[in-house]
Amino acid sequence: MEATQTILVVDDEASNRLSMERILQREGYAVLSAANGAEGLALLRKESVALLLTDLKMPGMSGIELLKAARKLVPGVEVIVLTAYGTVETAVGAMKEGAYDFISKPLKRIELLNAVKNALEKQALSSENRRLRERLEAEGDRGIIGTSSSMRKVLELVSQVAPSSASVLIEGASGTGKELIAQAIHDLSPRRTRRFVKLSLAALPETLVESELFGYEAGAFTGAAGRREGRFELADGGSLFLDEVGEMSPALQVKLLRVLQEGEFERLGGTRTISVDVRIVAATNKNLEEEVAAKRFREDLYYRLNVIKIQLPPLCERGEDIPLLVNHFLRVYARKNERPFKAMSREAMELLMRHPWPGNVRELENTIERAVVLSLHDEIRPEDLPATLRGGMKTAARELCFPVGTPIREVELTLIRETLRYTDGDKNLAAHLLGINPRTIYRKLEEIGTDDQG
Numbered sequence: 001m002e003a004t005q006t007i008l009v010v011d012d013e014a015s016n017r018l019s020m021e022r023i024l025q026r027e028g029y030a031v032l033s034a035a036n037g038a039e040g041l042a043l044l045r046k047e048s049v050a051l052l053l054t055d056l057k058m059p060g061m062s063g064i065e066l067l068k069a070a071r072k073l074v075p076g077v078e079v080i081v082l083t084a085y086g087t088v089e090t091a092v093g094a095m096k097e098g099a100y101d102f103i104s105k106p107l108k109r110i111e112l113l114n115a116v117k118n119a120l121e122k123q124a125l126s127s128e129n130r131r132l133r134e135r136l137e138a139e140g141d142r143g144i145i146g147t148s149s150s151m152r153k154v155l156e157l158v159s160q161v162a163p164s165s166a167s168v169l170i171e172g173a174s175g176t177g178k179e180l181i182a183q184a185i186h187d188l189s190p191r192r193t194r195r196f197v198k199l200s201l202a203a204l205p206e207t208l209v210e211s212e213l214f215g216y217e218a219g220a221f222t223g224a225a226g227r228r229e230g231r232f233e234l235a236d237g238g239s240l241f242l243d244e245v246g247e248m249s250p251a252l253q254v255k256l257l258r259v260l261q262e263g264e265f266e267r268l269g270g271t272r273t274i275s276v277d278v279r280i281v282a283a284t285n286k287n288l289e290e291e292v293a294a295k296r297f298r299e300d301l302y303y304r305l306n307v308i309k310i311q312l313p314p315l316c317e318r319g320e321d322i323p324l325l326v327n328h329f330l331r332v333y334a335r336k337n338e339r340p341f342k343a344m345s346r347e348a349m350e351l352l353m354r355h356p357w358p359g360n361v362r363e364l365e366n367t368i369e370r371a372v373v374l375s376l377h378d379e380i381r382p383e384d385l386p387a388t389l390r391g392g393m394k395t396a397a398r399e400l401c402f403p404v405g406t407p408i409r410e411v412e413l414t415l416i417r418e419t420l421r422y423t424d425g426d427k428n429l430a431a432h433l434l435g436i437n438p439r440t441i442y443r444k445l446e447e448i449g450t451d452d453q454g
């Protein structure tokens with residue numbers, strides 16, 4: 001929990017107020033008190049209050065009114081209401097207005113302390129989440145770009161899981177931003193003051209991966225002159241990013257599983273057991289569940305890694321993010337290459353939005369960097385883009401991409417419309433390509449209405 005959270009007690013009965021104050025203060029809480037709603041609100045305005053404890057029946061402003069006003073004034077404040085015996089309905093009404101809990105009078109010490117403790121825990125959690133979300137949003141412009149609903153979900157999940165130490169598995173095709181997300185999880189976690197250590201498990205021979213992960217003692221193998229710390233030790237207190245985790249050999253999977261289960265290991269050639277506190281973020285461009293089903297990946301290891309899964313959608317499923325990404329990269333690469341900022345012409349942007357981007361954000365990024373460097377005019381034109389993009393419409397048929405669950409009707413209409421675009425409006429040719437009767441095309445076009453010309 002963070003710094004001391006302040007509790008505000010509001011009750012018109014002095015004896016009640018004092019006894020609550022005493023009980024809470026004795027437990028070490030910081031307590032403020034007020035004899036009526038107006039005084040209470042004044043304190044809420046001045047002080048940073050985490051929890052409001054208010055009597056329901058008070059002269060002047062009622063407890064419910066105070067509750068509503070308080071939640072407007074301080075959206076993060078939690079509220080517990082105190083209710084006299086026999087007025088439980090009012091208390092239920094207060095819960096509907098957003099009170100966290102109610103306590104009936106006469107007060108019981110334990111009941112009060114339990115309710116207060118739970119409410120403060122909830123308050124701390126939600127204010128931490130809010131803080132992280134604000135930070136993530138503020139950093140949006142420098143770091144992770146995306147306002148499409150799928151990316152917003154990803155970012156929401158990132159801010160939710162970052163504070164914990166739970167293992168995170170990031171799945172996504174090549175270039176979708178897995179490493180960027182892994183870094184964000186570390187940067188938003190309490191571990192950010194310690195190291196973010198990376199290791200790719202592909203492209204390295206097994207013995208090398210092992211010595212990289214666990215380190216070695218002098219003389220562990222030929223060439224091991226000195227002692228060396230592995231990535232697990234380097235990441236102690238921080239996070240370890242295991243990239244391409246789907247490429248691990250079965251033997252290595254067993255070794256990794258042991259560290260994850262026990263939090264300890266030995267260096268190669270060493271006997272001393274080393275224990276570490278490391279948060280694992282793993283990434284893969286495979287579908288690990290399928291790898292498990294095909295017996296290529298250990299199920300127990302999968303469950304260890306996959307406490308939380310973040311799935312990064314391919315770029316073609318978040319087309320609305322393309323203009324944002326384009327402008328972001330235009331700025332980044334103008335600065336990097338010390339060139340004046342140039343905007344994307346409308347025609348060029350259209351080509352970018354139409355491309356299927358099999359290489360995802362990385363491919364888009366490279367395309368923009370190249371255009372920034374090559375462009376001779378004061379804006380970027382289609383001729384500054386690779387031929388594959390420009391030729392797209394006439395030479396190569398363009399690929400369409402739909403998220404699972406897209407209504408068939410929508411898929412059908414888009415397919416027809418795009419095929420017509422490809423055939424320059426030739427309905428007979430389009431029908432031929434689609435393997436349907438030209439009359440069907442006419443009928444479907446009537447359904448689409450007039451917007452099929454675009």
Ligand SMILES: Nc1ncnc2c1ncn2[C@@H]1O[C@H](COP(=O)(O)OP(=O)(O)OP(=O)(O)O)[C@@H](O)[C@H]1O
Pocket residue numbers: 143144145146172173174175176177178179180181285325328361362365
């Ligand atoms: N949402 C995004 N906003 C801004 N830049 C992004 C975004 N997603 C990816 N990038 C950039 O695209 C490039 C590729 O991202 P990253 O390396 O994280 O992808 P990856 O999924 O790890 O790819 P691979 O599987 O090929 O390793 C990086 O330069 C990254 O900064």
Ligand SMILES: [Mg+2]
Pocket residue numbers: 178179243
């Ligand atoms: Mg990567």
